[in-house]
Amino acid sequence: MKFLQFSVLPFLMVILSVSGANLTHHPHRDFLRCLSLRIENSCTITYTHNNPSYPSVLNASIQNTRFSTPTTPKPYAIITPRKTSDVQSTIFCSKNHGFQLRIRSGGHDVEGVSYVSQVPFVVLDLVNFRDVKVDTKNEVAWVQSGATTGELYYGIAAKTQTLGFPAGICHTIGIGGHLSGGGFGILGRKYGLAADHIIDAKMVDANGRVLHRKSMGEDLFWAIRGGGGNTFGVVLAWKIKLVPVPPVVTVFTVNKNLEQNATKIFHRWQQIAHKLPNDLFTTVWVMKVNSSQVGKKTVEASFKGLFLGRIDELIPLIQYAFPELGLARENCTQMSWVQSVLYFGALPIEPVEILLNRSALPRLSLKAKTDYIREPMSEAGFEGFMNMFLEEGTDLAITMMEAFGGKMDEIRENEIPFPHRSGVLFESVYIVQWINEEDAGLCINWMRRLYNYMSSYASKSLREAYYNYKDLDLGINNVNGYTSYEQASVWGLKYFKNNFKRLVRVKTMIDPTNFFSNEQSTPPLLSP
Numbered sequence: 001m002k003f004l005q006f007s008v009l010p011f012l013m014v015i016l017s018v019s020g021a022n023l024t025h026h027p028h029r030d031f032l033r034c035l036s037l038r039i040e041n042s043c044t045i046t047y048t049h050n051n052p053s054y055p056s057v058l059n060a061s062i063q064n065t066r067f068s069t070p071t072t073p074k075p076y077a078i079i080t081p082r083k084t085s086d087v088q089s090t091i092f093c094s095k096n097h098g099f100q101l102r103i104r105s106g107g108h109d110v111e112g113v114s115y116v117s118q119v120p121f122v123v124l125d126l127v128n129f130r131d132v133k134v135d136t137k138n139e140v141a142w143v144q145s146g147a148t149t150g151e152l153y154y155g156i157a158a159k160t161q162t163l164g165f166p167a168g169i170c171h172t173i174g175i176g177g178h179l180s181g182g183g184f185g186i187l188g189r190k191y192g193l194a195a196d197h198i199i200d201a202k203m204v205d206a207n208g209r210v211l212h213r214k215s216m217g218e219d220l221f222w223a224i225r226g227g228g229g230n231t232f233g234v235v236l237a238w239k240i241k242l243v244p245v246p247p248v249v250t251v252f253t254v255n256k257n258l259e260q261n262a263t264k265i266f267h268r269w270q271q272i273a274h275k276l277p278n279d280l281f282t283t284v285w286v287m288k289v290n291s292s293q294v295g296k297k298t299v300e301a302s303f304k305g306l307f308l309g310r311i312d313e314l315i316p317l318i319q320y321a322f323p324e325l326g327l328a329r330e331n332c333t334q335m336s337w338v339q340s341v342l343y344f345g346a347l348p349i350e351p352v353e354i355l356l357n358r359s360a361l362p363r364l365s366l367k368a369k370t371d372y373i374r375e376p377m378s379e380a381g382f383e384g385f386m387n388m389f390l391e392e393g394t395d396l397a398i399t400m401m402e403a404f405g406g407k408m409d410e411i412r413e414n415e416i417p418f419p420h421r422s423g424v425l426f427e428s429v430y431i432v433q434w435i436n437e438e439d440a441g442l443c444i445n446w447m448r449r450l451y452n453y454m455s456s457y458a459s460k461s462l463r464e465a466y467y468n469y470k471d472l473d474l475g476i477n478n479v480n481g482y483t484s485y486e487q488a489s490v491w492g493l494k495y496f497k498n499n500f501k502r503l504v505r506v507k508t509m510i511d512p513t514n515f516f517s518n519e520q521s522t523p524p525l526l527s528p
């Protein structure tokens, strides 16, 4: 390591005063000194525990409050880089001073993996990497990882009403985690995943090299499009292909509870939803609601849809293909595509500037799991599933069953790492939330029982799961020491099926010492 040079001394003092560090007694002072020597004349700030802003910077994007309790392990430092060279420096110093690096973009990791670790760690927070540059002429955009999907959607809609992007429903999720894990949303049946539309990327690897598509090679470029963030490097920005959307789309909601034939209608839905025209995406949200009898609860299946066209075309289409739903004109509303994103996010559709509000959604504690359903559930099976929502611990539970088929069926399983394609009827996302810490056990146990219940209906030979809703119940890497291919396959095959083998090969090639690691990162093979 270089000796402290006179020229950098003033800057070192700035960093140390911002971080509130005490050079003489702090055990990790070498890390800070390393950073201060490398990060010169930059607005990048390093926050450590002693800095008054540390808690607010740490909590700023934590969506799952389950991981922001006093006992949650905290990073030694949070670095908020403004320049690529500062990202390189952070990697260099973390590596050389024994800190694990967690990368955070939007902070929506459902298991808190971007800002919690069981070993000494620092967080690289990309909150300042959030440019969105939309080029309508070429129908592409460059979007930095720290931007949210809402900022991307807003940026596109500010320029044109006839282009969109097929990413997730929630507008506060970060581009970095979302695109590196797949990204399914309301345009999924028409166009596929967000990751299917990545055409270039800029990343920094474990050796500090800045790579683009050409220089990283097709294997690594394949891996970062859905193979999991924080396994291969820090992706700073993505070039994406935009997709056509009509200026007017139609959304609808039809609510049916247990007493209103919800199970029968669902039974029909799962048989036809994946076969409907690609312009029509439907989803069923199951949750507990108040019954019409005072003081009683029931369970509701809320059938929602987005049609890339007008009401007048939608109504006859549904009347022909899915008359059981009883869709009426008053269930439907016409709006722009960007407003439909807010509609599915259960937010007011105006003003669309809400898309820029990163704190628009309530932040609660949660646990999530996912399934891919390839064979229809029996009516009794679905009724049993709904009835589980009447148990204790389910006040804030929801399951979102999202129809697949369409474009999702057409893309090969190994095109990118996300493998859940042809033959999937719907993706099932189970979420349970709670407000009071003491309800955590009850709610998580319920979630695990619900997941067990669904085992007879989920994909059979291998129970598939969606990496973007990580589930550490499926298994984790060893905290210290090597994790074998066999051990990691337990969750790796569920997330990526046979693509897991290629991910391991890419990981072994790009990061053989496993610098980028987390609870469910893909491990490299040991060198012989």
Ligand code: FDA
Pocket (backbone or CB within 6 Å): 063, 102, 103, 104, 105, 106, 107, 108, 109, 110, 113, 114, 126, 145, 167, 168, 169, 170, 172, 173, 174, 175, 176, 177, 178, 180, 181, 182, 183, 184, 185, 228, 229, 230, 231, 233, 234, 235, 236, 468, 469, 518
């Ligand atoms: P966060 O910053 O927490 O990162 C998630 C993971 O990616 C971590 O492992 C992190 O280290 C890594 N990572 C982040 N930035 C990186 C970078 N620049 N380079 C390398 N690695 C990086 N999914 C979906 O498909 N459709 C949906 O509609 C939704 N909706 C939704 C709503 C809500 C409320 C939540 C909490 C989650 C979703 N998701 C979702 C899941 C979401 O796509 C997933 O959690 C993403 O990983 C979140 O990305 P963030 O950048 O926000 O997370």
